[in-house]
Amino acid sequence: MSNEEVYTISDTAFIIGNFAVEAMLYEVACYPSPGLVSPVSNGAHKDMNYFSFIDSTMALSKYFTLFAQKGLGDSSYKEIFKGIRRLGIDAEKEMFAKTKGVNTHKGMLFLMGISCAAVAKAIYEKRDFHEIQHIIKMMTKGIVKEELSTLDQREDLSHGERLYLRHKITGIRGEVEAGIPTVFDFSLDFYKACSHLSINDRLIHTLLGIMQICDDSTILYRHSPHVLEEVKEKSREIIANGGMQTPVGKEKINELSMKFIERNISPGGSADLLGVTVFFYLVEEYMKKST
Numbered sequence: 347m348s349n350e351e352v353y354t355i356s357d358t359a360f361i362i363g364n365f366a367v368e369a370m371l372y373e374v375a376c377y378p379s380p381g382l383v384s385p386v387s388n389g390a391h392k393d394m395n396y397f398s399f400i401d402s403t404m405a406l407s408k409y410f411t412l413f414a415q416k417g418l419g420d421s422s423y424k425e426i427f428k429g430i431r432r433l434g435i436d437a438e439k440e441m442f443a444k445t446k447g448v449n450t451h452k453g454m455l456f457l458m459g460i461s462c463a464a465v466a467k468a469i470y471e472k473r474d475f476h477e478i479q480h481i482i483k484m485m486t487k488g489i490v491k492e493e494l495s496t497l498d499q500r501e502d503l504s505h506g507e508r509l510y511l512r513h514k515i516t517g518i519r520g521e522v523e524a525g526i527p528t529v530f531d532f533s534l535d536f537y538k539a540c541s542h543l544s545i546n547d548r549l550i551h552t553l554l555g556i557m558q559i560c561d562d563s564t565i566l567y568r569h570s571p572h573v574l575e576e577v578k579e580k581s582r583e584i585i586a587n588g589g590m591q592t593p594v595g596k597e598k599i600n601e602l603s604m605k606f607i608e609r610n611i612s613p614g615g616s617a618d619l620l621g622v623t624v625f626f627y628l629v630e631e632y633m634k635k636s637t
């Protein structure tokens with residue numbers, strides 16, 4: 347392989363990794379983001395703030411290029427997933443070391459790692475943007491069965507594992523195994539449709555859009571299926587009132603932000619999916635320009 351070709355491959359991995367970092371910084375920068383950390387509020391989190399997320403993003407940034415690098419080659423989809431899982435566990439360790447044990451981006455890391463590798467593989471195989479979802483499904487096929495349906499009553503169960511035993515909710519694993527449908531079948535188009543708004547308002551509007559449908563294990567773990575349904579219902583009401591496109595919608599979002607802090611409600615899963623939405627928006631624009 348000529349030097350030039352090697353340079354082009356790492357150049358693509360670097361570009362993809364950069365889109366992930368840009369998307370993560372956009373996600374934490376928007377406000378008012380009900381229950382979430384932002385530059386003006388720590389939301390429903392006592393153990394982290396805006397700078398924890400900047401620190402965490404920068405600690406993880408190199409890994410997104412490495413996840414993409416793993417997708418640039420002839421490895422099978424399953425081999426790619428195995429490789430990035432190992433890398434992701436190292437990344438998670440580095441995140442926790444930087445945040446002194448606080449979970450800032452566990453979900454985002456998992457979703458974004460898979461997404462970076464899948465985008466790289468699609469580009470390597472000269473596939474169309476719309477084939478990326480299929481690659482994600484092939485990479486993660488069987489993860490719910492392999493990781494959740496063989497659980498026993500171990501002491502050290504993770505939040506997601508505990509929730510599966512309690513409520514049969516598949517959470518983030520179910521989302522990736524289905525090919526991140528929240529993004530590909532809903533929030534990417536939803537985000538594009540509100541391009542008339544400012545970047546900040548577009549992000550918040552899309553966050554509320556996602557909160558209408560996300561089976562968020564962050565909410566479930568802290569509360570109950572009833573509270574999760576309440577969050578979805580409230581988000582639907584806000585979107586029906588125009589969300590960030592109308593004064594009444596904005597007022598309702600401000601009220602929800604105050605309520606979520608009082609009630610310790612954090613839609614962390616929706617926040618992760620917002621980050622992934624922005625990531626795929628940036629990737630689609632890039633791939634359109636590159637063809």
Ligand SMILES: CC(C)(COP(=O)(O)OP(=O)(O)OC[C@H]1O[C@@H](n2cnc3c(N)ncnc32)[C@H](O)[C@@H]1O)[C@@H](O)C(=O)NCCC(=O)NCCS
Nearest residue numbers: 434453456459504505506507517518521561562563614615
């Ligand atoms: C698979 C992981 C994330 C599962 O962890 P866990 O069981 O604790 O998941 P849990 O259900 O608690 O969710 C973790 C986070 O996902 C987000 N999330 C929750 N619900 C959803 C949802 N429905 N959709 C998307 N994201 C969600 C939240 O931010 C939540 O905090 C993790 O253990 C893991 O394997 N990480 C290391 C490997 C890695 O990150 N690799 C990167 C490339 S594969």
Ligand SMILES: Nc1ncnc2c1ncn2[C@@H]1O[C@H](COP(=O)(O)OP(=O)(O)OP(=O)(O)O)[C@@H](O)[C@H]1O
Nearest residue numbers: 374382383449450451452453454564614615617618
């Ligand atoms: N802006 C944000 N603010 C807060 N959480 C976010 C944000 N963006 C993404 N998240 C996600 O939400 C999760 C944080 O939620 P939470 O603090 O409930 O997790 P936890 O530490 O597992 O649970 P707990 O703190 O209740 O013990 C992280 O996994 C992260 O992926």
